[in-house]
Amino acid sequence: MLVCCSCSLDMNLNKKERYSAGFLDLFDTASTVIAYDTSESDFNEHYDQFYEKLAEYDKLYDIYNAYEGVNNLYTLNHEAKDGPVKVDSRIIDLLEYCKYVYELSGGKTNICFGSVLSLWHDSRESAEADPENASLPDMTELEEAAEHTSFDSLVIDRENSTVYFSDPQLKLDVGAVAKGYAVREVCKWAEENLWTSAAVSIGGNICTFGYKEDDGNSLWNIGIENPDTTADDYLVNVRITNLSVVTSGDYQRYYMVDGKKYCHIINPDTLMPSEYMTSVSVICDDSALGDALSTTLFNMPIEDGKAMIEGMDGVEAVWVDKEYNKTYSSGFEEYIED
Numbered sequence: 001m002l003v004c005c006s007c008s009l010d011m012n013l014n015k016k017e018r019y020s021a022g023f024l025d026l027f028d029t030a031s032t033v034i035a036y037d038t039s040e041s042d043f044n045e046h047y048d049q050f051y052e053k054l055a056e057y058d059k060l061y062d063i064y065n066a067y068e069g070v071n072n073l074y075t076l077n078h079e080a081k082d083g084p085v086k087v088d089s090r091i092i093d094l095l096e097y098c099k100y101v102y103e104l105s106g107g108k109t110n111i112c113f114g115s116v117l118s119l120w121h122d123s124r125e126s127a128e129a130d131p132e133n134a135s136l137p138d139m140t141e142l143e144e145a146a147e148h149t150s151f152d153s154l155v156i157d158r159e160n161s162t163v164y165f166s167d168p169q170l171k172l173d174v175g176a177v178a179k180g181y182a183v184r185e186v187c188k189w190a191e192e193n194l195w196t197s198a199a200v201s202i203g204g205n206i207c208t209f210g211y212k213e214d215d216g217n218s219l220w221n222i223g224i225e226n227p228d229t230t231a232d233d234y235l236v237n238v239r240i241t242n243l244s245v246v247t248s249g250d251y252q253r254y255y256m257v258d259g260k261k262y263c264h265i266i267n268p269d270t271l272m273p274s275e276y277m278t279s280v281s282v283i284c285d286d287s288a289l290g291d292a293l294s295t296t297l298f299n300m301p302i303e304d305g306k307a308m309i310e311g312m313d314g315v316e317a318v319w320v321d322k323e324y325n326k327t328y329s330s331g332f333e334e335y336i337e338d
Contacts, residue, residue: 019036050186184244197213224238227279
């Protein structure tokens, strides 16, 4: 009897409980971490470590702010035209991954498009400050900026860990890839060092590993945000583990000009906000790839996007058109919660 009681007590002591925490100050988005840990104090300690690790990536991949003692993407956009700039290996890793994404997407997702995107960013910020005088960027200026978006102008030297812009007017904007890439790297580190089971949501990037209840059996239930903001339920609920769900849409970051909505995702072919659909969500085992693909698919007709996804292993997607009709890739519905 004493031995049995001792065993029961040990099992209770080893049982992990569910904890959660959130933040708003990294990657300019609302974020939540859910994880199973041995105590609240252990979770808080691990959560702080997770936050600090993600904050490192946030600083490195920031194109809008400089940080003392850090050569980040802001530094590159201001100094790499003058000569090679020494950077952290995590920037080299990201830029090389973005080159892979550029080739995979046929140029639909291009981090060297910053000169165009900055014009849209400035117009959107001006509209937010003064909605009555909201306006679109000048097309002539957009076309001139588009002349300075070649990936060949981005010179990456892995051996010396330097980056150089051979076109002085080149600008980087990694918004279509960096968040998902950082989530992938930090979640991989967290699984190795902090938790056995967790679900992390960094804006529209959700990464899962382990199991809900930490029981080796219960899949995570993930609600994909509904682009119809008048709806009171999720677009769809999926059950997953060791997979990521990433969504791109036109319903959060946009501004209005003469009663028309202009979203933040710019089609490189038209230099205008993409108008094919209202959201795309991708399921795959790599949040960096999911992030890149959701943007790529957003800039393509659904038929072309479906053809692309059907040619890839382990990747599924759901498209939502302007009338909120859903289109699934062939294997997506296998993840839908019954």
